[in-house]
Amino acid sequence: MQRETEHKTICSYCGVGCGIKVKVDAKGTIGVEGDEDYPVNKGMLCSKGKNLNYVAQDTTDRILYPQMRWSRNHPMQSVSWDTAFDRAAAVFKSIINKHGPDSVGFYVSGQCLTEEYYLVNKLTKGFIGTNNIDTNSRLCMSSAVVGYKKMLGEDSVPISYADIELADCFLIAGANPAWCHPILFRRIEKHKEENPDVKIIVVDPRKTQTCALADLHLQILPGTDVILFNAMARWLIEKKKIDRKFIKQHTVNFEACRESAFQLSLRKAAELCGITVEEIRTAASYIGNAKAFISMWTMGLNQSVIGVSKNLALLNLSLLTGQIGKPGAGPFSLTGQPNAMGGREVGGMASLLAAHRDLGNSNHRKEVSNFWGGKEISGEAGYTATEMFDALESGKMKAIWIICTNPIVSLPNVHKVEKALENASFVVVQDISHNAETTKYADLLLPAAAWLEKEGTMTNSERRISYLPKAIDPPGEAMADVEILWRFAQKMGYKGFDYSSASEVYDEHCLLTKGTNIDISGLSYERLQNEGSFQWPVPHKEHMGTPRLFTDLKFFTNDEKSHFNAPPKLYNQSEKTDGRYPLILNTGRVRDQWHTRTKTGKVKRLLTHIPEPYLEMNKVDAYIRGLKEGDVAMVKSRRGEVKVKVKVNYDIREQVVFLPMHWGKVLNNDFGRANNVTNDLVDPISKEPDFKYCAVQVTKYVKP
Numbered sequence: 001m002q003r004e005t006e007h008k009t010i011c012s013y014c015g016v017g018c019g020i021k022v023k024v025d026a027k028g029t030i031g032v033e034g035d036e037d038y039p040v041n042k043g044m045l046c047s048k049g050k051n052l053n054y055v056a057q058d059t060t061d062r063i064l065y066p067q068m069r070w071s072r073n074h075p076m077q078s079v080s081w082d083t084a085f086d087r088a089a090a091v092f093k094s095i096i097n098k099h100g101p102d103s104v105g106f107y108v109s110g111q112c113l114t115e116e117y118y119l120v121n122k123l124t125k126g127f128i129g130t131n132n133i134d135t136n137s138r139l140c141m142s143s144a145v146v147g148y149k150k151m152l153g154e155d156s157v158p159i160s161y162a163d164i165e166l167a168d169c170f171l172i173a174g175a176n177p178a179w180c181h182p183i184l185f186r187r188i189e190k191h192k193e194e195n196p197d198v199k200i201i202v203v204d205p206r207k208t209q210t211c212a213l214a215d216l217h218l219q220i221l222p223g224t225d226v227i228l229f230n231a232m233a234r235w236l237i238e239k240k241k242i243d244r245k246f247i248k249q250h251t252v253n254f255e256a257c258r259e260s261a262f263q264l265s266l267r268k269a270a271e272l273c274g275i276t277v278e279e280i281r282t283a284a285s286y287i288g289n290a291k292a293f294i295s296m297w298t299m300g301l302n303q304s305v306i307g308v309s310k311n312l313a314l315l316n317l318s319l320l321t322g323q324i325g326k327p328g329a330g331p332f333s334l335t336g337q338p339n340a341m342g343g344r345e346v347g348g349m350a351s352l353l354a355a356h357r358d359l360g361n362s363n364h365r366k367e368v369s370n371f372w373g374g375k376e377i378s379g380e381a382g383y384t385a386t387e388m389f390d391a392l393e394s395g396k397m398k399a400i401w402i403i404c405t406n407p408i409v410s411l412p413n414v415h416k417v418e419k420a421l422e423n424a425s426f427v428v429v430q431d432i433s434h435n436a437e438t439t440k441y442a443d444l445l446l447p448a449a450a451w452l453e454k455e456g457t458m459t460n461s462e463r464r465i466s467y468l469p470k471a472i473d474p475p476g477e478a479m480a481d482v483e484i485l486w487r488f489a490q491k492m493g494y495k496g497f498d499y500s501s502a503s504e505v506y507d508e509h510c511l512l513t514k515g516t517n518i519d520i521s522g523l524s525y526e527r528l529q530n531e532g533s534f535q536w537p538v539p540h541k542e543h544m545g546t547p548r549l550f551t552d553l554k555f556f557t558n559d560e561k562s563h564f565n566a567p568p569k570l571y572n573q574s575e576k577t578d579g580r581y582p583l584i585l586n587t588g589r590v591r592d593q594w595h596t597r598t599k600t601g602k603v604k605r606l607l608t609h610i611p612e613p614y615l616e617m618n619k620v621d622a623y624i625r626g627l628k629e630g631d632v633a634m635v636k637s638r639r640g641e642v643k644v645k646v647k648v649n650y651d652i653r654e655q656v657v658f659l660p661m662h663w664g665k666v667l668n669n670d671f672g673r674a675n676n677v678t679n680d681l682v683d684p685i686s687k688e689p690d691f692k693y694c695a696v697q698v699t700k701y702v703k704p
């Protein structure tokens, strides 16, 4: 009988990054509770976090042994790890020799630990010789990364959760933290309860649970966010509610912001946004009169063909009012996934370089390739998430290695993704369990260790780095992802992958950050285990971390000023509505499900909230179509169709419908899979897809 053990770790779901105490009893039963000492959640957990013990203990559908097939006509068979690595290396070498390094790619996840992210990035960019390494974080926050870089010189969230309790005005745009970042929302809620004068503005085409806390809900038409933020900027400038001293001393390009803001009158802006001038004035006055203003946003702004423009227009509001670098103030992009930030730090995207270095800078590339001792790194961005699957479909890419993500549910326009994987010569899927969608395309299936079964680090939305210990052994022959990667690299014959622990990988990553703006060379597993979490930068061993950036008002740009940017686009016109497709579809999350439900879908308790997919639609739109609550509707776009039950209310605007993104194949058909119909157009700069704007028709489904 094993002895009882207790561990402190971090929730594996959202970017809030709550601390969890895990107890494993003598029988191996796992218990979880919120960590009262952890500064993020102070003991609180949301419904998903509270039920993590069920997920950790459930071995149904776990991939227990490496499996492979010799061709698509052959069945999968269990093989040894050696055989699996031999096959993977042989196929990758053969494809690279014949078609060049850009014919292969890795598609990973914001749920990967930093060490895994670091290693796959090193392997791909530094040794295989391609920048084709991208992540499902591309689908969440790449527009925010571009916005921060343009404004601050680097992808840097300036503030901390602790600033929430110091702010007196919040603008929550394109986000529903009440459901998607619940513990963070609980902190805002408590702050508002204790300080009723705190103003909260919510911008969303839907009336979500977050609106329950709002002083003002701006229920704008989809895709009009830039017009709204520009109108607020215009009001602030006209009413002289801007911080002239800050603008003069610490910013550049104010005129470009002003010019953009003055393109439309407030009246015209209100008309285009579908709200009143008074609402715009009220919102702008809350911001203009605030002592400490925080903006928060997620997918509603980022997932758009104008995602970068939306970010820039929002960020301009913080600069106009000088609300950055001081307590309770700053633009705060909320990350969706638990380690999307860690992935950004190691440069784990096709357009990024390790430690926030610039892929386009030849000196930076040389620094990294010299450090790794591998190949010269190309300055050209690799294929991004959607581009990677386009390249597989067209035959430009031959092999893909998918780690911890389920693109057959999560990518837009999924029928294209299905074709891409059918067309690929070789598909490796490395994951913890079988799913109904992506794993069936695998030619090689690699069993990965899950949460609690491996050690590593993650960084949450506020730059807080935490250590996650190994608490239990993985089932079967499942292996830590980081080891799978280094053993594959060794089989490929690459030098510099002779690690024996995750901590060695972490030390190397920390060393590579030395001298950069995200310097964490003062960190080690030992410090994280003994002293707790740290917010980067942590540039030396006595340094205690950095809760707030830019307190000296010197930014990461070359001129140390923050930069106003005129948003290049005013509103989303990616897909026109017409008589055939008259409604705009918006997609998003529900409270108790996570991503494609590969984990939360197995927890009965989490199914009591919302057990099945639904199409939310305004009662008027439903009535016109003869639909009532519970009817099955057929949703069609120019790309595909999906059947789903209807939920009718007045919480969503007329001519806008909403479909959660979580459900894949239900009962072996496409019931409720939102991405059958979504658009795979992307923002031209961030390459983030347009999940929030897709023209559809909705009709009552009639059985053939």
Ligand code: SF4
Pocket: 011, 012, 013, 014, 015, 016, 017, 018, 041, 044, 045, 046, 047, 048, 049, 050, 181, 182, 183, 184
């Ligand atoms: Fe986990 Fe996010 Fe819930 Fe915290 S808020 S318990 S990190 S899902």
